[in-house]
Structure formats: C-alpha cells, structure tokens
Amino acid sequence: MSTIEIIDLHVSIEEKEILKGVNLVIHSGEIHAIMGPNGTGKSTLSQAIMGHPSYTVTQGQILLDGEDVTEMAVDERARAGLFLAMQYPSEITGVTNAEFMRAAINSRLDDDHKMSVMNFIRKLDKNMEVLNMPEEMAERYLNEGFSGGEKKRNEILQLMMIEPKFAILDEIDSGLDIDALQVVSTGLNSMRSDDFGVLIITHYQRLLNYIEPTFVHIMMDGAIVKSGDASLSKRLEAEGYRGIRDELGLDIEIDE
Numbered sequence: 471m472s473t474i475e476i477i478d479l480h481v482s483i484e485e486k487e488i489l490k491g492v493n494l495v496i497h498s499g500e501i502h503a504i505m506g507p508n509g510t511g512k513s514t515l516s517q518a519i520m521g522h523p524s525y526t527v528t529q530g531q532i533l534l535d536g537e538d539v540t541e542m543a544v545d546e547r548a549r550a551g552l553f554l555a556m557q558y559p560s561e562i563t564g565v566t567n568a569e570f571m572r573a574a575i576n577s578r579l580d581d582d583h584k585m586s587v588m589n590f591i592r593k594l595d596k597n598m599e600v601l602n603m604p605e606e607m608a609e610r611y612l613n614e615g616f617s618g619g620e621k622k623r624n625e626i627l628q629l630m631m632i633e634p635k636f637a638i639l640d641e642i643d644s645g646l647d648i649d650a651l652q653v654v655s656t657g658l659n660s661m662r663s664d665d666f667g668v669l670i671i672t673h674y675q676r677l678l679n680y681i682e683p684t685f686v687h688i689m690m691d692g693a694i695v696k697s698g699d700a701s702l703s704k705r706l707e708a709e710g711y712r713g714i715r716d717e718l719g720l721d722i723e724i725d726e
C-alpha cells in the first residue's frame with residue numbers, strides 16, 4: 471500500500487499566496503474528490519503535488535510513502551509513481567502519442583525489465599478499445615489537433631498505460647459529453663485496485679455519478695473547508711457552494 475500525505479501546504483504564484491494550508495492524506499485503493507468553486511486553488515494543488523516550477527511551496531510538505539518529494543523535479547515524481555492529468559493538456563509536436571507513453575512506462579522500469587514493443591502494442595490496443603479510441607490516435611503527435619474531448623480521453627489512455635501509484639485528474643470531465651464521460655469513467659473504474667489511488671478534481675458533481683468516491687473534500691479560498699463521504703457531493707449539487715459556505719459561516723465571494 472502507498473500513501474500521499476500533504477501537510478500544511480502553502481503555495482504561492484508570483485508572490486501571491488494561493489494555497490493557505492492544505493492537509494490531505496490519500497492511501498492507495500481510495501478515490502478522493504476535491505470540489506470547489508473556480509479560482510479556489512484546485513489546479514494549483516494539482517500542479518504543486520506534481521512539482522510544476524511556477525508554483526512555489528512556501529510552507530509544508532508533500533510525502534510519498536514517507537519520503538519528502540516537496541523539492542523533487544517533475545520527472546522524478548513521475549518515476550516515483552505520481553501522474554497528473556492536467557486541466558489543459560499540452561500539445562507536443564514531434565513526439566507521437568505512442569512514443570510518449572512507451573518512454574513514460576520504460577522510465578519507471580529497470581534496464582532489465584523494459585517493456586517490449588510487442589507487449590506495449592498489446593496493452594495499447596486493449597486500452598484503446600476500452601476507451602473507444604481509433605487506432606490512428608496512437609500515431610498522431612501528442613495532443614496535436616485533438617479536440618478537447620479527445621485530449622481528456624487520451625489522458626485516461628496514458629493513465630491506463632503508465633499505471634502510476636497515484637493519479638491526479640484535474641477537471642478530466644470538463645468538455646466531455648455524456649458518452650465520453652461514460653467512456654472515461656469506464657476506463658478509470660477498470661483501474662480501481664488496492665495499489666492505485668486517485669485524486670479527482672472537479673467543479674461538477676456529475677462525474678461522481680459514475681465514479682463513486684471514497685471521500686469528498688470541499689476547497690474554498692485555498693484550503694479544504696469540509697470533508698465527507700460521497701453524500702457530500704450530492705448535497706453540493708442540491709445546495710451549491712454557497713450553501714456550504716453559509717453553513718460554515720465563511721466570508722468568501724463565490725463565483726459558481
């Protein structure tokens with residue numbers, strides 16, 4: 471079993487404090503959802519966990535299986551088993567989707583245990599079928615010319631290929647129609663296991679109709695203000711973020 475511990479995390483962007491003390495523990499086998507209004511720091515949290523250099527940790531720690539990864543570079547964190555599906559995936563010309571995934575898989579394996587092309591293709595075909603993706607998408611340059619929905623599906627394909635210990639999915643549901651949402655959920659649910667933990671970041675409750683989270687956290691103004699089980703996201707659907715804010719007596723402007 472693996473664990474991520476986020477302890478009193480403060481993060482600034484260009485001197486402005488965005489995260490103001492986030493505490494969160496995720497064990498493999500669990501699915502956590504973080505929900506919150508726009509501009510509350512959800513993407514900042516995901517980038518800070520992954521180690522994006524523009525996000526400065528000013529206080530606190532991120533531990534992976536007890537090891538402090540707070541100062542590690544992005545690629546070191548990826549090799550340690552972290553994976554981030556970004557809200558806005560980048561397009562990379564010159565590297566095909568398949569090349570990228572194979573390199574990412576092999577970067578986590580010893581020289582003696584690299585994945586053969588044959589095994590890679592077998593696994594790729596299987597996962598692309600689950601995600602209902604046309605074969606040619608593997609040979610296209612990474613995300614180049616992909617529609618918003620294709621990019622999101624492709625993030626899940628990468629996840630299924632790379633099989634990290636922990637995945638952070640930042641608004642993987644945004645821009646997906648119901649069919650694509652179901653496909654993405656099927657892919658994610660197929661990965662549920664005791665060796666895999668997920669942090670789903672989302673503005674809306676609808677994805678959580680397909681993927682039952684173990685815990686739901688509400689983030690407002692750079693901190694987790696309330697945690698609960700799956701019923702919390704249903705409450706949110708009924709009452710909106712303002713309902714939670716008023717219950718907690720927080721003095722925060724909310725742009726739903």
Ligand code: ADP
Binds near residue numbers: 488506507510515
């Ligand atoms: P969320 O994902 O919850 O919508 P973000 O983490 O993207 O929120 O943003 C939190 C705050 O940080 C917002 O006020 C946003 O304007 C600011 N912010 C995010 N990224 C940058 C950036 N690269 N430069 C300056 N400010 C940023």
Ligand code: MG
Binds near residue numbers: 512513557
């Ligand atoms: Mg965001």
